[in-house]
Amino acid sequence: MEIKNTEIPCQPDIERAILAEMMIEPETVVRQVIEAGEGLFYKPQNEVIFKAIENLHEHGEDINQETLTEKLRENKQLDKIGGAITIAHIMNETCTTANFLSHIALLKKYATRRKLLNLAIVTETTCLNDNNNPADIVDNIENQLSVIKKFMFKKRQSLSAKIKKWVSMTTRDFHVSECDRELLIVTERKKATRRKVFQILHESGIIERTGSRHGHYRLVNSESEDINWLDAMIDPIEIKFPLGIEKLVKICHGNLIILAGEPNSGKTGFLLNLVKLNMYKYDIHYFSSEMGSEEFKIRLSEFDDIALKDWKFHAKERSYDFSDVIVPNALNIIDFLERHDEFWKIGGDFKRIFDKLDQGIAVIAIQKNPGANHGLGGTRGIEKARLYLTMEPGKCTIKKAKNYREKEINPNGMEIDFKLVHGCKFMPDETGWHQPENP
Numbered sequence: 001m002e003i004k005n006t007e008i009p010c011q012p013d014i015e016r017a018i019l020a021e022m023m024i025e026p027e028t029v030v031r032q033v034i035e036a037g038e039g040l041f042y043k044p045q046n047e048v049i050f051k052a053i054e055n056l057h058e059h060g061e062d063i064n065q066e067t068l069t070e071k072l073r074e075n076k077q078l079d080k081i082g083g084a085i086t087i088a089h090i091m092n093e094t095c096t097t098a099n100f101l102s103h104i105a106l107l108k109k110y111a112t113r114r115k116l117l118n119l120a121i122v123t124e125t126t127c128l129n130d131n132n133n134p135a136d137i138v139d140n141i142e143n144q145l146s147v148i149k150k151f152m153f154k155k156r157q158s159l160s161a162k163i164k165k166w167v168s169m170t171t172r173d174f175h176v177s178e179c180d181r182e183l184l185i186v187t188e189r190k191k192a193t194r195r196k197v198f199q200i201l202h203e204s205g206i207i208e209r210t211g212s213r214h215g216h217y218r219l220v221n222s223e224s225e226d227i228n229w230l231d232a233m234i235d236p237i238e239i240k241f242p243l244g245i246e247k248l249v250k251i252c253h254g255n256l257i258i259l260a261g262e263p264n265s266g267k268t269g270f271l272l273n274l275v276k277l278n279m280y281k282y283d284i285h286y287f288s289s290e291m292g293s294e295e296f297k298i299r300l301s302e303f304d305d306i307a308l309k310d311w312k313f314h315a316k317e318r319s320y321d322f323s324d325v326i327v328p329n330a331l332n333i334i335d336f337l338e339r340h341d342e343f344w345k346i347g348g349d350f351k352r353i354f355d356k357l358d359q360g361i362a363v364i365a366i367q368k369n370p371g372a373n374h375g376l377g378g379t380r381g382i383e384k385a386r387l388y389l390t391m392e393p394g395k396c397t398i399k400k401a402k403n404y405r406e407k408e409i410n411p412n413g414m415e416i417d418f419k420l421v422h423g424c425k426f427m428p429d430e431t432g433w434h435q436p437e438n439p
Helices: 012-024 026-035 044-058 065-074 084-091 098-125 132-155 158-170 174-182 188-203 242-247 267-280 293-301 343-356
Strands: 208-210 216-219 256-259 284-288 316-317 332-334 361-367 387-390 395-401 413-421 425-430
Touching: 012 026, 012 084, 026 044, 026 098, 044 065, 044 084, 044 132, 044 188, 065 084, 158 174, 158 188, 158 216, 174 188, 242 267, 242 425, 256 267, 256 284, 267 284, 267 293, 267 332, 267 361, 267 425, 293 425, 343 361, 395 425
Parallel strands: 256 361, 256 387, 284 316, 284 332, 332 361
Antiparallel strands: 208 216, 387 395, 395 413, 413 425
């Protein structure tokens, strides 16, 4: 398919008129031309001039005949467009505000037709090549048509719209520098826009300042999900625990259970027993941050009352972002959740996991320093938990239980002594669960 230059859809006179208007009314015109999309200008020299104007705009510089000429000279492109006389001639073109938008629409129509012609030429060439697969040709045509359609209806977001969208997608406290970095806000003009947008968002109550440092904000979340209590299932999940904890507490759908254990207190043994006691009744996903396949096999081999082939659960290696892998309607076991600094943020880690649950539950093991009352994160880690256990060598304590098995028996604060044999067999003391004696 051969196309003569005279047949190419274009309007050089209109292109020059729009370039002139961009220099005369840059504040109102330049952004609209940029938002129209790539490929509006067919003549190479007009495209070069447009790119120079766009560059001046992005850096917040004045746009006029003198600055444009200097920018082209700086880029060593002035001779390429025919010298400074070309800019002077363009300034003589006329394009009033009244017909400016219709001219942009016309250029966009011509640009679309050029893209379609180019696709037709490429398609003819590929179709004439016997080595090309027809299915691949069709896929390429569909992909290119999709790109052309996007160009036809494309309208670039303004910087204000991009900033508002960025803010709306945040899920935590943030600093304005993060917005600048991710949206490439580097010029003073763009930063002034960002400051104005943030001011409007703050005055509208969409964001609020946090902390004592300037520039820290959080997105105000005013939405709350309705609780469908009428159709809720009131039957607790009949899950079995080591040491018979289920005789004291009830576990409901969507509950978060925390096991805060000192080093070598038996956390992994507790969790593997939890698997063993429930694996034929529930879908169990065990996320381990430490054990690989070899150690898993060794630990499971220590259970002498069950063959390796009879274990039924999903063992997965994971040490970060556990909320991304939570199975909403399963029994999720995390062994264990690590945080090496900013321990107070562990409450946020728990909340993200909690938010992913539906009818399932999550049991999360964390470290507890010897002698401490709670695990890492202190009381911040208790907030979302419906059951919070602590373990030290030979002792397990119920620090928090929200749902009592028997109304007259409050399990909060109860503890039990035990012996752990071979790292897997819990042998409770004959005194059982009891409230500790006051010192």
